[in-house]
Amino acid sequence: MRVQEEQKNNRTIPSIAGRMGRRLMKQKESTIFLALLGIVILVSIIAPNFLTTRNAFSVSRQISFYAIVACGVLFVILTAGIDLSVGSVVGLTGVTSGFAMAHGVHPLLAVGVGLGTGLLCGLISGALIAYLKVTPFIITLGMLSVARGAVWVITEGWPITEIPQSFLVVGRSQIFGIALPVVVLLFIAVIDFIILKYTTFGRRIYAIGGNEEAAVLSGINVARVKLGAYLFSGFHAAIVGVLLVARFSSAQSAAGEGWELDAIAAAVIGGASLAGGSGSILGVLIGASIMGVIRNGLVLMRVSVYWQTLVIGAIIILAAVIDRERDK
Amino acid sequence: MTSGKTPVQNTKKVSDTNIVEMHGITMKFPGVLALDKVDFSVKPGEVMCLLGENGAGKSTLMKVLTGVYIPNEGHMLLDGKPLVLQNTQDAYSQGISIIFQEFNLCANLTVMENIFMGNEERTSFGFVSYRKMKQKAAELFRRLNIDIDPEETVKNLGVASQQMVEIAKALSQDTKILIMDEPTSSLAESEIRTLFSIVRDLQAKGIAVVFISHKLKEVIEISDRITVLRDGKLVRTVHAADINEDQLISMMVGRDMKHFFSERQYDSSNEVVFEVEGLSGPPKIQDVSFSLKKGEIVGLAGLVGAGRTELSMLIMGAVKRWSGTLKMHGKPVSVNSPNDAVRQGIGYVPEDRKNLGLVQPMSTRENLTLSIHKNILNKFGFISFRKECEIADTYIKQLQIKVSSREHIVKTLSGGNQQKVVIGKWLSALPEVMILDEPTRGIDVGSKAEVHRLIAELADAGMSILLISSELPEILAISDRVLVLSNGRLTADLAREEANEENIMQAAVKIQETSAANAAEDTTG
Numbered sequence: 001m002r003v004q005e006e007q008k009n010n011r012t013i014p015s016i017a018g019r020m021g022r023r024l025m026k027q028k029e030s031t032i033f034l035a036l037l038g039i040v041i042l043v044s045i046i047a048p049n050f051l052t053t054r055n056a057f058s059v060s061r062q063i064s065f066y067a068i069v070a071c072g073v074l075f076v077i078l079t080a081g082i083d084l085s086v087g088s089v090v091g092l093t094g095v096t097s098g099f100a101m102a103h104g105v106h107p108l109l110a111v112g113v114g115l116g117t118g119l120l121c122g123l124i125s126g127a128l129i130a131y132l133k134v135t136p137f138i139i140t141l142g143m144l145s146v147a148r149g150a151v152w153v154i155t156e157g158w159p160i161t162e163i164p165q166s167f168l169v170v171g172r173s174q175i176f177g178i179a180l181p182v183v184v185l186l187f188i189a190v191i192d193f194i195i196l197k198y199t200t201f202g203r204r205i206y207a208i209g210g211n212e213e214a215a216v217l218s219g220i221n222v223a224r225v226k227l228g229a230y231l232f233s234g235f236h237a238a239i240v241g242v243l244l245v246a247r248f249s250s251a252q253s254a255a256g257e258g259w260e261l262d263a264i265a266a267a268v269i270g271g272a273s274l275a276g277g278s279g280s281i282l283g284v285l286i287g288a289s290i291m292g293v294i295r296n297g298l299v300l301m302r303v304s305v306y307w308q309t310l311v312i313g314a315i316i317i318l319a320a321v322i323d324r325e326r327d328k
Numbered sequence: 329m330t331s332g333k334t335p336v337q338n339t340k341k342v343s344d345t346n347i348v349e350m351h352g353i354t355m356k357f358p359g360v361l362a363l364d365k366v367d368f369s370v371k372p373g374e375v376m377c378l379l380g381e382n383g384a385g386k387s388t389l390m391k392v393l394t395g396v397y398i399p400n401e402g403h404m405l406l407d408g409k410p411l412v413l414q415n416t417q418d419a420y421s422q423g424i425s426i427i428f429q430e431f432n433l434c435a436n437l438t439v440m441e442n443i444f445m446g447n448e449e450r451t452s453f454g455f456v457s458y459r460k461m462k463q464k465a466a467e468l469f470r471r472l473n474i475d476i477d478p479e480e481t482v483k484n485l486g487v488a489s490q491q492m493v494e495i496a497k498a499l500s501q502d503t504k505i506l507i508m509d510e511p512t513s514s515l516a517e518s519e520i521r522t523l524f525s526i527v528r529d530l531q532a533k534g535i536a537v538v539f540i541s542h543k544l545k546e547v548i549e550i551s552d553r554i555t556v557l558r559d560g561k562l563v564r565t566v567h568a569a570d571i572n573e574d575q576l577i578s579m580m581v582g583r584d585m586k587h588f589f590s591e592r593q594y595d596s597s598n599e600v601v602f603e604v605e606g607l608s609g610p611p612k613i614q615d616v617s618f619s620l621k622k623g624e625i626v627g628l629a630g631l632v633g634a635g636r637t638e639l640s641m642l643i644m645g646a647v648k649r650w651s652g653t654l655k656m657h658g659k660p661v662s663v664n665s666p667n668d669a670v671r672q673g674i675g676y677v678p679e680d681r682k683n684l685g686l687v688q689p690m691s692t693r694e695n696l697t698l699s700i701h702k703n704i705l706n707k708f709g710f711i712s713f714r715k716e717c718e719i720a721d722t723y724i725k726q727l728q729i730k731v732s733s734r735e736h737i738v739k740t741l742s743g744g745n746q747q748k749v750v751i752g753k754w755l756s757a758l759p760e761v762m763i764l765d766e767p768t769r770g771i772d773v774g775s776k777a778e779v780h781r782l783i784a785e786l787a788d789a790g791m792s793i794l795l796i797s798s799e800l801p802e803i804l805a806i807s808d809r810v811l812v813l814s815n816g817r818l819t820a821d822l823a824r825e826e827a828n829e830e831n832i833m834q835a836a837v838k839i840q841e842t843s844a845a846n847a848a849e850d851t852t853g
Binding site: 194197198199200203204206207210211213214215216217218219220221277278 | 644646665666667669670671676678683684685686687688689690694698699701702705709710711753757
């Protein structure tokens with residue numbers, strides 16, 4: 001009886017917007033969104049130049065790089081895995097595409113080379129983790145070193161600057177006053193959101209993170225899904241790698257160094273659990289924004305770079321503790 | 329191979345006063361009366377055997393004695409003084425030790441480190457003293473006539489030696505009562521002899537030993553007295569000298585049947601759907617063959633540790649098998665993973681639904697459709713929430729799952745409702761063959777009847793069901809045929825008419841001795 005009434009209630013809620021709104025309030029994201037709002041207000045009071053168009057433009061662009069990487073890492077984190085290699089993959093994919101361009105390959109094709117490199121890194125890590133069942137931490141730690149090493153081998157430490165003009169335009173272009181990377185981020189976020197929510201692949205990612213054994217016994221091909229997650233992670237990093245080449249007019253060998261930690265932090269601040277099974281794209285976007293805004297705010301307040309690192313670290317710890325307490 | 333009883337040698341050492349007495353112990357769990365006014369006592373230097381079917385209350389009683397559970401009623405005496413236990417440490421410090429069937433050793437540490445774990449010998453500076461530990465361990469082993477190197481790493485030891493380490497660990501403290509839960513289940517005959525001689529030594533030292541075992545021959549051989557439990561009630565405590573195996577079996581069986589659903593008609597002329605031929609695999613499944621007909625419920629009985637769940641894991645392809653073939657409709661099929669099994673139409677409802685059956689943080693809806701993702705896609709290949717909700721609602725209604733909505737997170741459902749979700753998950757996948765592993769364990773009586781009705785309905789709809797259950801009345805009530813597994817081998821295939829508790833129990837316990845003897849021969853020859 002109660003069940004039937006409930007069904008009726010569900011049907012009477014008319015619009016998708018209404019349902020989304022209700023869901024939004026119920027979700028973890030609502031609290032961190034409020035936290036983000038609070039931080040934005042606080043920063044704009046203390047640092048008046050925060051809310052200028054120019055600053056907003058550059059902050060959003062900076063956030064978008066981290067956030068794209070974090071969206072990819074989220075796929076892996078949801079399966080209860082971890083991908084420590086994304087920072088290096090950002091660097092390597094930038095260098096391979098830059099290298100290709102410098103050697104006269106058409107920019108479009110060169111972008112393909114970069115993206116392909118990212119997928120290859122994901123394929124190697126993912127296959128070893130999913131099929132040989134080696135711990136993700138170790139494999140991706142190794143991949144972190146391998147990919148960065150490959151960067152040094154290719155560049156010998158020098159930036160690749162022979163990037164064709166036709167490609168550099170990408171880095172400077174904007175759409176309706178929004179930096180291109182931000183547009184790319186929003187585009188990717190929407191696609192990722194749909195994949196996680198409306199495809200079997202996405203559903204299975206959550207199922208594996210929630211209870212891998214149950215997923216196996218339900219007939220889910222767990223290895224394949226895990227491999228997919230690492231491919232996504234590598235692909236996202238590659239997109240950023242290529243975007244950075246356009247942004248800096250060169251492929252820098254140090255690009256993406258340490259970003260894996262920012263990406264993981266963004267996901268965790270955004271409510272993702274490292275134990276797998278919970279987390280969302282929306283959370284990642286908010287988490288990445290919180291980090292970006294705080295970092296920018298500290299710069300505007302002329303806080304020393306050393307203190308910035310310390311503050312960001314403290315926020316990560318705080319987020320993890322709050323998350324743990326909320327789960328209790 | 330197995331020697332007869334040797335009654336003379338220990339009678340003198342048993343004193344007349346009890347070291348431990350349990351009076352009127354009652355233990356209630358939600359929906360279950362696990363122990364009902366049970367009396368139990370042991371004397372110093374006595375071997376007391378605790379006997380009963382799966383779920384009769386043996387383990388629960390011993391968990392009360394070791395402080396794991398605090399009983400709802402009743403009291404205990406130790407050495408004539410009231411014994412009140414709040415936790416396992418209390419019991420341990422009072423000299424009550426238990427060795428579980430699954431050993432609690434750290435495989436990566438040495439024998440002596442395990443023995444003194446939590447109680448390490450220290451130097452005067454407060455560091456761990458390996459010299460002292462080694463000395464003490466060697467002394468302990470000498471006392472127990474055990475030949476093990478204290479510095480050996482535990483993972484390099486065989487099962488029997490690991491058990492000796494467990495015993496030594498228990499006795500490193502001042503133990504008055506040593507409880508052993510199925511100590512012989514994984515031992516070869518020669519190792520059992522060694523164990524028994526150690527038990528005799530302990531007896532001579534005045535230690536009371538409580539022995540839980542299903543091997544009746546052994547029980548009669550080693551024990552002075554035997555306490556039989558059934559359905560949480562004390563049946564009788566008897567002297568081992570005055571009893572034989574058949575009398576023990578008839579005391580163990582005959583459980584209350586009134587809770588169980590019954591009455592179904594089954595046409596045994598239906599075609600065979602699923603066949604298992606010569607299936608062998610880890611840890612000890614040997615040459616198992618059987619078949620399931622369309623719409624047939626086949627009960628799989630056996631004692632705990634007989635390998636029933638392991639058999640299902642082999643069928644599902646979750647564990648790699650050594651040999652054997654599976655056939656659907658007479659054609660061999662290749663099943664190397666649960667994914668293959670599901671594709672071939674075989675579903676599995678695991679016993680451990682919390683860890684194996686459900687994705688706890690997900691909603692009822694998401695769990696119900698976990699195995700049928702391809703059925704809920706729209707024409708663009710995306711999940712159709714409309715389809716998914718329809719399916720979820722159908723099963724919530726059909727199985728009468730009590731949820732606040734289909735979005736109810738399964739973690740917060742009751743056991744019975746969780747089980748319905750797991751069954752619903754497989755119903756939606758419509759497998760031809762379904763393995764149900766202890767589907768009613770830990771759920772209340774009302775839900776049990778519902779699950780039974782459900783199983784019967786599934787079979788009536790043409791599904792072939794392999795029902796694993798430790799409750800013989802449940803098996804007898806709803807099975808069309810009963811298979812009995814004992815120590816990894818099928819020991820009986822009984823039609824509904826010929827199956828009864830006695831012959832199932834006999835098949836479940838008898839082979840254990842022969843196969844143990846075989847194992848001993850294997851090791852010696």
